[in-house]
Amino acid sequence: MKEHAHSPAQALFRRLFVINALVFAAGTLVLALSPATVSSPVLLAEIPVLAIGLALILAANALLVRASLAPLTALTSLMQRVDLLHNRDRLxxxxxxxxxxxxxxxxxxxxxxxxxxxxxxAHALAAQEAERGRIARELHDEIGQSLTVALLGLKRTRDRAPAELTAELEHTQEAIRASLDEVRQVARRLRPGVLEDLGLHSALTALATDLSQTGSVHVTRSLASVPPLAADVELVLYRIAQESLTNVARHSGATTAALTLAVVEDGEVVLRVTDDGRGGVREHGAGIRGMHERALLIGARLGIHSPPGGGTRITLTVPGTAKEPTA
Ligand SMILES: Nc1ncnc2c1ncn2[C@@H]1O[C@H](COP(=O)(O)OP(=O)(O)OP(=O)(O)O)[C@@H](O)[C@H]1O
Ligand SMILES: [Mg+2]
Known part of the structure; x- marks a missing residue:
């Protein structure tokens, strides 16, 4: 890198001073060498000559000073447009x-x-994952356990209860069993244990099936086998697929959606979630912001294509280098 002996302010001052000095010297030289004369008091015929001379000097000065300050304009516009979340803009x-x-x-x-x-x-997301894990564990271990105990107690009661109460008790058993299922499902969404246990494929498949089962959206999936990915990369892929699919269910009004995972020629892994809904995504919600942050975390690119009325396509492109486990 070039060493600068002077501060920028000193350098700028020197440059402007030199420009002004040169322009004035040139003006003086022209005045001295040209046949033009200025009388005292000034003659009417000499005024246009003076005016033209002054205009030339000012124009030359303005041009040179402006050229000197041009980088400041570029700097200001970069300051206005710079967005740390999306691009690596530099001057x-x-x-x-x-x-x-x-x-x-x-x-x-x-x-x-x-x-x-x-x-x-990275810290915030790690903290969020840890917190989700804690809540999932508590849901599973505490509430899940209590519900299981209640269910067993109820079963014993039902076995000894008079016949007229059996139907009612069975009904209650069913309700508790449904709650237990819900608790397990919530816990599973909070902490994708399936990701650790069965891998990305199964986890993504579960996401697509869950949505197909619960909502009015039919999700097709096409999941190519990908090279082994680092755990944090898998988690990002999973969370982005999850948020995209949740958004499809909540906002798109779509009837079909597609989840695809593919590897392209240069080893990039591409995750894509498309829907045939209303499109027109505004990139403001916490969900989409979180997706951008997660993508940034693993050096991946997130693209959102969502023309109004034309469905939405979320594309996450993970560079091939992400395969190396991160420290
Ligand atoms: N698939 C989609 N189709 C149509 N609109 C969408 C879709 N996904 C997102 N949007 C629009 O973009 C907005 C921002 O989405 P984002 O996920 O950031 O926030 P959110 O879903 O509203 O809230 P959060 O995700 O924080 O719970 C949504 O409110 C919705 O209007
Ligand atoms: Mg959302």
Whole structure:
């Protein structure tokens, strides 16, 4: 990197001073060498010549100063559009003259902010997963256990109860059994144990089947076998598929949806969730924001194609390098 002996402010001052000095020197030189004369008091015929001379000097000055400050305009527009969640926008560092160090510093600041934001969201997501795991465990171990105990007690009661109460007791048993199922399902959604136990394929299949069973959406799936992926990559794929499918059920009004997992030529793993619903996704909700953050976490790209009335297509592209387990 180029060393700058002076601060950007000093460099800018020097540059503007030199530009002004050159322009004035040129003006003075022209005045001295040209046949033009200025009388005192000034003659009417000399005024246009003076005016043109002044205009030329000002125009030359303006052009040179503007060229010097051009990088500032680019810097301002980058500051306005920069979005740490989506793109790695940077300014070119060459050809900015004395402003190069400002540009370099700004780019470095963006690097730092992006790093900090990535590690902050990694922490937040890890905390969220841990919390979900804890709730899932408690649901399963505490409430699940209590319900099971209640169910067993009820069964014993029913065995000894007079015949006229049997139907009612069975009804209650059914209700408790349904609650138990619900608790297990919620726990499963909170902590995708199936991901750890049976792998990504089964976990994604379960997501698609769950949605097909509960909602009015029919989910087709096409899951190619993918090379072994790091656990955090699998979790991101799973969570993004889960949020996308939940969104399909909640917002799209679609009748069919498709879940696909594929490997493309250069080893990229592509997860895609499409629906034939109303489209027109605004990228503002916490769900979609979370998807972007998760994608960023594993260096994947998330694309949302959702023309109004034209269905929605969510595409997550995981680079081939994500296969190496992350430390
Ligand atoms: N498949 C879809 N079809 C149509 N609209 C969608 C679809 N997915 C999302 N949207 C729209 O985009 C908005 C943002 O979605 P997002 O998932 O970020 O938030 P949410 O689902 O409303 O809330 P959250 O996910 O935080 O519970 C939704 O409110 C909905 O209007
Ligand atoms: Mg959502």
């Amino acid at each position: 070119r560092e060459d050809g900015n003259g004395d402003l190069a160090s400002v540009v370099t510093t700004f780019n470095q600041m963006l690097d730092r902010l992006e790093e900090e934001r990535a590690s902050a969201s």
